[in-house]
Every structure is written in structure tokens, then in C-alpha cells.
Amino acid sequence: MKPVSAENFDIAAHVRAGDRVIFGQASAEPLTLTRALVAQKAEIGPFSVFLGACYSDCFAPDTAEGIAVSAYGAVGVAGQLAKAGRLDVLPWHYRALNRAYAEGVLKADVVLLQLSVDPKSGRYGLGFSNDYAVLAARHARSVIAEVNPAAPWIHDAELPADIVPDVLVEADYPPLDIPQPPIDETSKTIARHVVEMIPDGATLQFGVGSLPEAVMAALSGHRDLGIHSGSMGDRLVDLVEGGAVTNARKSLDAGRSVVGVLLGTKRLRDFVHDNRDFSLRPAAHTHGHEVLARQHGFIAVNSAIEVDLTGQVNAEMANGRYVGAVGGQVDFVRGANAAEGGRAIIALPATAKGGTLSRIVASVSSVTTPRSDVDAIVTEYGVAGLRGCTLDERAKRLIAIAAPQFREALSRALYDQQRGTYD
Structure with missing residues (x-):
């Protein structure tokens, strides 16, 4: 035709x-x-x-x-x-x-x-x-x-x-360019905490936005990383050309970066064109639990709007309005938890609106990823590892990575929750 x-x-x-x-x-x-x-x-x-x-x-x-x-x-x-x-x-x-x-x-x-x-x-x-x-x-x-x-x-x-x-x-128009989002200083600080959790040879998934971009930018010193992600932008080219991503140690799809959707510019288009080291696969493969669980050292890096003191993650709602998506977050979190040596990382700034609102909260307005699936939460103030932690332990660890000006209020909220539970 x-x-x-x-x-x-x-x-x-x-x-x-x-x-x-x-x-x-x-x-x-x-x-x-x-x-x-x-x-x-x-x-x-x-x-x-x-x-x-x-x-x-x-x-x-x-x-x-x-x-x-x-x-x-x-x-x-x-x-x-x-x-x-x-x-x-x-x-x-x-x-x-x-x-x-x-x-x-x-x-x-x-x-x-x-x-x-x-x-x-x-x-x-x-x-x-x-x-x-x-x-x-x-x-x-x-x-x-x-x-x-x-x-x-x-x-x-x-x-x-x-x-x-x-x-x-x-076609009357060239493909739509989607440039990399800007990276602010808070995102760079959070990224430094995240990359300390990523060993050489890990296979990585990234969500979209400035925080995952900051993590990718901070990985230039790593080696033999692999990519298995729902989406990817121009930063993939940086990681491959800089020697950080080789896909050599992937347990599945060795030697190939695997992605479902491309979010980039002509630089990315030229890189992936007729490139046998790159594979565009359907969601049954990029997000499939059985596939992710078999990817040794699989680390999922995603972001959130807020996290509550039990570890519940909201990546969808803010002030009663839909601003995000369920997307693939839960698919990747569960896949990373099931993978040998896997980690599921949720990274977010500690505050919003110029520091006037805490993003570590007493309770979230919507649950995207349940507390039972959460592994590690990261803000600019550190890492809260939640695997194997009781509710009290989780709350204390999350308060410790909240912005300092909100820690007292969060501690009071925790006390009130506990008193309500035990009364």
C-alpha cells in the first residue's frame, strides 16, 4: 500500500x-x-x-x-x-x-x-x-x-x-521532541543518596521527571549497568557513551537496553535507529512480573507526591486533584522486590510549595503503592529503609528524613495515632 x-x-x-x-x-x-x-x-x-x-x-x-x-x-x-x-x-x-x-x-x-x-x-x-x-x-x-x-x-x-x-x-511533521527536564539542586542531593544504593552491574528502571533524571546523571561513575525500563529519554545516550551502561551483566536480554516508550529528541532517535544493542518491547515484557523477578539485581527508581508514616505512597493526587498516575510504579516495585538482589526505591523532595508543605505526611490522600510493597524512601535528608520494619519503626525512620521544620508536628501526629489505636 x-x-x-x-x-x-x-x-x-x-x-x-x-x-x-x-x-x-x-x-x-x-x-x-x-x-x-x-x-x-x-x-x-x-x-x-x-x-x-x-x-x-x-x-x-x-x-x-x-x-x-x-x-x-x-x-x-x-x-x-x-x-x-x-x-x-x-x-x-x-x-x-x-x-x-x-x-x-x-x-x-x-x-x-x-x-x-x-x-x-x-x-x-x-x-x-x-x-x-x-x-x-x-x-x-x-x-x-x-x-x-x-x-x-x-x-x-x-x-x-x-x-x-x-x-x-x-507525515507532514517531524516526530515530537521531548527534551530532558531540568534538574534542580534538591534533586541532585537526593540522587546522591540513591546512587549509593546502586551497585555496579545492577539493572535499572526509571520513572519520569527531574528526580529520575538526576539519578541517571549521577551514575556516570558506575559500570556495567543494565537498562530495563518502561520509558527512557536522551539520558540513555549519555550512560551508554560514558561507559556506565553496557547491559553486560543482565540476567535477561544481556547486551541490550530494553524500553517500552521513548521520550527524547533527535539525539535519542539517531542513537536507537537500527541499533541492535537496543530493544523496544511491549508492556508484557517491560512490566511483566515474571520477567522482572528473573532480572537479578533489578532496581526500580520512581518518585511520589507524598509518603505517609506507615510507608504508603501517593503518586496520583494533590489537593484533591489528579496530578500523576498509577502507571507502572506498582509493577516495578513488586518486580524489584521479587528479584534476587533487587531494590524498590521511591525518591521525593521532603517539601513542596517552597518548603511550606511536608511531603512526608501523617496520612496520604490516595494510595498508589501500599505499605506492604514499599522498600526504601529517599529524600534530600537521607534514606529510610522500611523492609522488615514495624509500623512504629517505619514512622521514626520516615520522620528522620522529613524536613526538620516538620519533624515535631509529625512526631505529634504519630503520638496521636498511637493513642487513638491503643485507647
Whole structure:
């Protein structure tokens, strides 16, 4: 099938009123198609979209007016929609979300994909993301694919033979660049504590945001690290080129960095293109418990909004508003706990709003990762190892890594909780 030009393609001929539309995440968003979708929303009639990690302006509150939007979290532009009260959240584990689309439990009427092209064979590949959009395509009424020559060809991410797009469209836009987030001094301090817990030869997973970026930046002196992560950005190139990441000591996928979604710029695109030391895999592999448990020395590094005195982690809600996601945190925490030599690290600043609010709290407003799964909590004031600790021991360790100005109030809250328990 030969791709048609964008000017000769009418997306309104494929999307109907009442349809649910999904598309690839991050740089895998087919901008030619999503921009056409928004431009023709009035002609199509009311429809809905499901967002993943979306960083384009196509579905910002002003441009997405009149479109019903749901998402698995308030990630990227979805955070703006949540703030505007226009986001409906599906609070599922990332692996469960992918499985639901794979099995048809969750469905999309129309799936928009961005494809790359193998420069040698001409085969189509998934480019930036091997995720639920591809799985949903098997059950969709219509699959529309944008062919983008600037998208990287990545091994293990060929377009499945049973997914045949109804139409191919030439890309009018380059892939979306997602630059590295800035790293502040507090994040650098926290990162120094985290990297002391990471031995040479460990296999690592990182969440998104400035804190995981700071940890990656602080790993330049390590050696023989491996990567097995849900997502990764340009920092991967730094770690490989600097000699920190070789993947040589991984117990699974030795010699290869394994990622599910790419969140980077042209530097990352050029690095992964036709690179046999890199593999783009689906969530069943990147987030699969059986896979993670077999990865010796697997260390998961994720962040949070707040942690309470029992160790419960909230990575979703702040001030009654959705600002994060369940995502893959619980998948990776449980996988790291099950792996031989594994560690599950949750890192967060001790305070918010210029030091006026503690992020170590008496009780969290929402539980993302339960206390029974938590291993280590890290702030700029140190590490609270919680494995094998009683509730009283946990509280004391967490108070010790809270900001000093909040420790007395937290101790009083602990006393009141204990008195309420024993009275």
C-alpha cells in the first residue's frame, strides 16, 4: 500500500461521531493525524480520545474543546486538562491497561499509529512506542498509520503482520521532541543518596521527571549497568557513551537496553535507529512480573507526591486533584522486590510549595503503592529503609528524613495515632 499525501487524506471519512480514538504516546504521537483530527472535530461530531503520555498541543484545554478526554493519568498535557476539570482518569496499573487492550476488554474504534521504515527491507516498524495503541489496533474498526521517515527503525518493534492499516498517510511533521527536564539542586542531593544504593552491574528502571533524571546523571561513575525500563529519554545516550551502561551483566536480554516508550529528541532517535544493542518491547515484557523477578539485581527508581508514616505512597493526587498516575510504579516495585538482589526505591523532595508543605505526611490522600510493597524512601535528608520494619519503626525512620521544620508536628501526629489505636 502506497502512502497518500496528508493533503489528500480526509480523517473525517474514517472517524465517526461517538467514536473512541487512541494513538501512540510521547514521540510516537502521529502529529499529522492528531492535528487533522482536532482540525476536523466539528465536521466529525462528538468523539472521545484516550491519552497516554501526551506532550503535544493537540489536546490542550483550548484546542481540545468539545472533545471528551480520558487518560491513565495526568501526564503531560493531561495534567492541564485535569487542572481544568476536563479529564476522566482510568486508575489502572500500566501492565493491566495494556493487557485489557490486547484482549479487547478495552476497545478503541479508531487507532492512529506512527510507523517507521526499515531502510534495508522497507518493512514498517513501531518507531517510538510498543504500547497499548498497537494492541488495540487488533480490535479497532479502523487503523490509520502515518509513515514518518524521521522515526527510528528499532529491532523487536516491527509492525505485527496481523495489523494491516486501512490507509497509510505521509507525515507532514517531524516526530515530537521531548527534551530532558531540568534538574534542580534538591534533586541532585537526593540522587546522591540513591546512587549509593546502586551497585555496579545492577539493572535499572526509571520513572519520569527531574528526580529520575538526576539519578541517571549521577551514575556516570558506575559500570556495567543494565537498562530495563518502561520509558527512557536522551539520558540513555549519555550512560551508554560514558561507559556506565553496557547491559553486560543482565540476567535477561544481556547486551541490550530494553524500553517500552521513548521520550527524547533527535539525539535519542539517531542513537536507537537500527541499533541492535537496543530493544523496544511491549508492556508484557517491560512490566511483566515474571520477567522482572528473573532480572537479578533489578532496581526500580520512581518518585511520589507524598509518603505517609506507615510507608504508603501517593503518586496520583494533590489537593484533591489528579496530578500523576498509577502507571507502572506498582509493577516495578513488586518486580524489584521479587528479584534476587533487587531494590524498590521511591525518591521525593521532603517539601513542596517552597518548603511550606511536608511531603512526608501523617496520612496520604490516595494510595498508589501500599505499605506492604514499599522498600526504601529517599529524600534530600537521607534514606529510610522500611523492609522488615514495624509500623512504629517505619514512622521514626520516615520522620528522620522529613524536613526538620516538620519533624515535631509529625512526631505529634504519630503520638496521636498511637493513642487513638491503643485507647
